Amino acid sequence: GAVVSQHPSRVICKSGTSVKIECRSLDFQATTMFWYRQFPKQSLMLMATSNEGSKATYEQGVEKDKFLINHASLTLSTLTVTSAHPEDSSFYICSAKPGTGGDYGYTFGSGTRLTVV
Amino acid sequence: DQQVKQNSPSLSVQEGRISILNCDYTNSMFDYFLWYKKYPAEGPTFLISISSIKDKNEDGRFTVFLNKSAKHLSLHIVPSQPGDSAVYFCAADYGGSQGNLIFGKGTKLSVKP
Secondary structure, eight states: OOOOEOSEEEEETTTTOEEEEEEEESSOOEEEEEEEEEOOGEEEEEEEEEESSSOOEOTTTTTTTTTEEEETTTTTEEEEOOOOOGGOOOEEEEOOOOOOSSSOOEEEOOOEEEEEO | OEEEEEOOSEEEEEEEEEEEEEEEOOOOOOEEEEEEEETTTTTOOEEEEEEEEEEEEEEEEEEEEETTTHHHHHHEESSSOOOOEEEEEEEOOOSSTTOOOEEEOOEEEEEOO
């Protein structure tokens, strides 16, 4: 149980275009989903917390207008990288936590490798 | 089906003792394994990794062991400290710069003074 599906797994796009990444909870409802970006030395940076039915909460330094997050339903959150540039090339991964309470039990998507050329 | 499994959702250990966090995987194509540590309201932070060509990697108090035949890896923390209390994620990589990380669901470690 508690499966998170992330799509696409890999995408190559041209500089200046936009790319949408989907994160779906397949067998549970996720009022909150999290979006991360991988940086050198393998660390994951929390970009934003996606809340169903309301605006996402962005971490300091993350451009809201560049990384658009939409959490329109209890099972789907999307991250759109707008006007992508080569420096946006990275590994993006989402996670969700079924239920409430406790800071564990996260399920991660399989991630999206974005390459901007 | 989960490719990376952490079967213990939580673990409680006394300060100064050893903490052993376990992880099992199913895909023999994985060739790189990582452990992450996560504090509340923060993203996971890389802790230690191991390549499939090794069976042990050590960094200070943290040691990761890999048993490829059993498709099992473990993270040992010795001695455990209260500051080690966090959620620990095991992750596997298909390798190379184009690899994607596959995460386990995490184990919450509590180190009691």
